[in-house]
Amino acid sequence: MQALAPHAAPDTMTLSDLPTPCLVLDVDTLDRNVARLRAHLATLGVPLRPHLKTGKSIEVARRVMTTPTGPACVSTLQEARQFAAAGVTDITYAVGITQSKLPEILALRAQGVDLAILLDTVEQAEFVAAASREANVAMPALIEIDSDGHRAGVRPDDAATLVAIGRALAEGAELRGVLTHAGDSYSASGEGELARFAEMERRGVVDAATILRAAGLPCPVVSVGSTPTAHFARDLTSVTEVRAGVFTFQDLVMAGIGVCGIADIALSVLATVIGYQRHKGWILVDAGWMALSRDRGTAKQAVDQGYGLACDSTGMPYADLIVVDANQEHGILAIRPESGATLPDLKIGDRVRILPNHACATAAQHGAYHIVHGRSDDVAAVWPRFGGW
Amino acid sequence: MQALAPHAAPDTMTLSDLPTPCLVLDVDTLDRNVARLRAHLATLGVPLRPHLKTGKSIEVARRVMTTPTGPACVSTLQEARQFAAAGVTDITYAVGITQSKLPEILALRAQGVDLAILLDTVEQAEFVAAASREANVAMPALIEIDSDGHRAGVRPDDAATLVAIGRALAEGAELRGVLTHAGDSYSASGEGELARFAEMERRGVVDAATILRAAGLPCPVVSVGSTPTAHFARDLTSVTEVRAGVFTFQDLVMAGIGVCGIADIALSVLATVIGYQRHKGWILVDAGWMALSRDRGTAKQAVDQGYGLACDSTGMPYADLIVVDANQEHGILAIRPESGATLPDLKIGDRVRILPNHACATAAQHGAYHIVHGRSDDVAAVWPRFGGW
Structure with missing residues (x-):
């Protein structure tokens, strides 16, 4: 699926001229959504790393990112490839890595993209370190933390696994930090519950970072994020970045749990x-x-x-x-x-x-x-x- | 979304070389599915008009259609456009028509495609007839019949509406016939129930055709179809064609209702x-x-x-x-x-x-x-x- 070039519509084009069905995006509302989350995170002193999987569009990305080069988060190599081609150089690929995807990760890094990967097993850390040694490129990896039992990740109190992953990465790769996503917050509702999910996210990664640092391992990045928790976090002490995606457009699910109207x-x-x-x-x-x-x-x-x-x-x-x-x-x-x-x-x-x-x-x-x-x-x-x- | 050219894979390419996720299509199974439905319909003496919305692929279409020019059925103008460009000339666009889509219908007809449209109101018949008169092209239209209360269509016993639509079309357009789709058959299960849905489809369009003909209106096409009913119809007397789409690939829903394994x-x-x-x-x-x-x-x-x-x-x-x-x-x-x-x-x-x-x-x-x-x-x-x- 090749991307068309973006273009201004003819002066006289209105919604009634468009063939249907088609997507309509109110960019004033988008801009308000972005300004709202940025303002909230500014009060907490933590920068936003927007997830570009929602928009999958260079133009949307440019309105959502804080600079034209990032930071940004993606869910596929296609997104990494497309946004890299558009000049984004600070990208986290936030889905568990496999060996088959490493050649493209290395190719994008060779193009000057600081592309970080995600993993949660010693097995992955070992093949990432081996590929790093072979390519003589220390691939930066984040350890995924399971803060809410939702999906993937190491449990925040599983010190043995965390340290084993960190040590395996140290053999040629780079331990960039820890990352979590409280996916279960999508089924929460109301300000109090969402604030509790946000604190659970924060507590999970901060605890994991503490374990890694106590073992003498580096952990510069402490990353949390989901649209619901990003809006309702009250304290993000020791967190270095917040990721969120769907906040850009918002939707009925987000309205249903009280994140937006x-x-x-x-x-x-x-x-x-x-x-x-x-x-x-x-x-x-x-x-x-x-x-x-x-x-x-x-x-x-x-x-x-x-x-x-x-x-x-x-x-x-x-x-x-x-x-x-x-x-x-x-x-x-x-x-x-x-x-x-x-x-x-x-x-x-x-x-x-x-x-x-x-x-x-x-x-x-x-x-x-x-x-x-x-x-x-x-x-x-x-x-x-x-x-x- | 532009289509790539189809290509033979390199001799050495295997599934383990493919980036994931991706679609795999076992064409031997596809061919068996097509042969099975054709054989069944041959015993009933009714031709197949395959629905190309499942595959949305020229190569799939060529394996499913009985000739390279059709007949075929589509659910979007994009399908009509793409298959017309690939040489398909006998196409039914089986979703209720709107005025905004008529210019492209006329353009495709001007290219030599016998593209028939679908409607179920006098309002639509009137604007189709008016556009036909204006273009001096009698657009062929089928009246959609609601054989099972599933979605759109005129009820088979609503003689007043059927005849009014037929007469409105006669003012410049062409009444091509009647068409139904027993969408509720997807929630049926087992041979007996599916055969009853097939008979309900048949009865609905045949009754409607009888009403139209009794009013002196033409009704050359009597079209039924859904994958479940197509496989379990026992008698298709007075039906002129059967449409089906998902039978090409089959799936777990079809297996769950007993259409396939x-x-x-x-x-x-x-x-x-x-x-x-x-x-x-x-x-x-x-x-x-x-x-x-x-x-x-x-x-x-x-x-x-x-x-x-x-x-x-x-x-x-x-x-x-x-x-x-x-x-x-x-x-x-x-x-x-x-x-x-x-x-x-x-x-x-x-x-x-x-x-x-x-x-x-x-x-x-x-x-x-x-x-x-x-x-x-x-x-x-x-x-x-x-x-x-």
């Missing part, structure tokens, strides 16, 4: 009404799961948003109008079951915008962002996004 | 082991929901396959090893809860292949198919696939 969601899918089943209270649109993704992240939240919340063409939400079901290229809009709201009187050809459950998943279904400013109908630019690995 | 699934995602949490019985791989899709179509079936069923690198399933959870670039493999099976002893760097819940959704996450023959490790070719609208 509906008005903070910068991303939507523009769709056209293609039919209705009036006796069932259904309006059919041409955005199905191919355009929205199959993500049902709000299914277990207090408010289930189906496959997304429908707005008018300016981005103003309709009362309780959600995508109750989705097929490949069909979305079914209906009023939320428990609501007394009225189905809007939409005709075939009318346009709606659908807010996503999970911005990362929805954006991934598309090849470009159509940029608008606030409630304006004008398409200011088209920004390509890439996919693949 | 696990060994008939031609598509898998190749992934690499990147870690484990031994105390939890987890193996982590680099295929998360970005590579597998968020589809959880087996969640409500008798056997929940999580985000997919794991096989060894030759495609042989491990006993009860499924993707129990998925993050963006992480899949968590574990033994199915109720099973007594043993976790295989996989090391970091080992390769697995994951069978998808829903082949259409999983394939859509990728830009190419890596072609293998049966259990061979050799990559015979790389076939691009396209996305977008």
Whole structure:
């Protein structure tokens, strides 16, 4: 999947000219989201390392990073490759490394990218050290810490494993530090609980760093991050950086756990009404799961948003109008079951915008962002996004 | 998203050389799936109009269509455009039409493609007829019939609407016939129930055709189709064509409702082991929901396959090893809860292949198919696939 060049849209292009379904990105809202998180982290004295996996776009990255060269975080080698080609030189590849990926890591480092990798086993540390010795390049690696039992990582109190990994890396590679991601914070809710997750993240990596340093090992980087914890951390003492990704666009899952409001969601899918089943209270649109993704992240939240919340063409939400079901290229809009709201009187050809459950998943279904400013109908630019690995 | 040219893989390329995650397509299994459905439909005397939305690939399309020019069915204008450019001239665009899409329909027809459209309201029939008159081109349209209450379509007994649509089309456009898709058959199970869905599909369109003909309207095409009903129809009297798409690759949802066996699934995602949490019985791989899709179509079936069923690198399933959870670039493999099976002893760097819940959704996450023959490790070719609208 090759990236197109970004381009300004013709002066007269409006949302009603776009073929549907397509992605709309309100860049004013994006800028507000970025400013909000930066301001919060500034009060805590910790810099942001934005995760670029949400946007997968050079133009989005440039608005989110604090400098044109980074720092940044990625989830695939494709992202590392694309952002490196765009001049980003400080990148953490935050998914457990395998031997097959080391040649490309070395190639990117040879191009001048300070690309750090992630691991959580002695086995990985040994092959990274061996490849470092062979290439005569000390690859920097972070040890992943499991602060909440969510996924990968060494438990923060597993001193034996931490020190064994650190020592194995010392044989040719570089121990850059420790990193954690409290993925379970996505199922938390409310300020108090999110603040507790943030403290659990902080405690996990700080404890691990203490163990490594006590063993005489270096640990310059102490990295935490997820969008929910980044916004609700109250104290980040001894943490050196915060990572977050979805905060850029925000989404219904984040709104559901109290990280943002509906008005903070910068991303939507523009769709056209293609039919209705009036006796069932259904309006059919041409955005199905191919355009929205199959993500049902709000299914277990207090408010289930189906496959997304429908707005008018300016981005103003309709009362309780959600995508109750989705097929490949069909979305079914209906009023939320428990609501007394009225189905809007939409005709075939009318346009709606659908807010996503999970911005990362929805954006991934598309090849470009159509940029608008606030409630304006004008398409200011088209920004390509890439996919693949 | 531009399509790459298909290419033969280097002679020495094997699955272990491929960067992961990526799509693997066993073309021998694909060919068997196609032969099976063709043979079944031949006994019923009805031709196949394959739905090309599953493959979104010229090379897949050529193996699935009965001739290089069609017939074929598509779900987006992008598919129509791509397959038209590859020489397919008999195409049904089987998603409700909007006015904004008519200029491209007319452009494709002007290129010599017999592109038929779908609608289910008088409103659509009127603007199609008006656009036909304006362009002096009688656009052929099928009336969508709602045979099972699943999604769109006119109810088969709603004679007033059927005839009104037919008469509106007659003012400049062409009434090509009637079409239905029993989408609810995906939640059926077992031969008897699937045969009943097939008969409901048949009965719906045949009844609608009878109403149209009795009103003096033409109805040459009587089209039914879904993968489950196509395989279990026992009688297709008065039906002129059968559409089906996912049968090409098959998947765990189809296996769960009894349409195929696990060994008939031609598509898998190749992934690499990147870690484990031994105390939890987890193996982590680099295929998360970005590579597998968020589809959880087996969640409500008798056997929940999580985000997919794991096989060894030759495609042989491990006993009860499924993707129990998925993050963006992480899949968590574990033994199915109720099973007594043993976790295989996989090391970091080992390769697995994951069978998808829903082949259409999983394939859509990728830009190419890596072609293998049966259990061979050799990559015979790389076939691009396209996305977008």
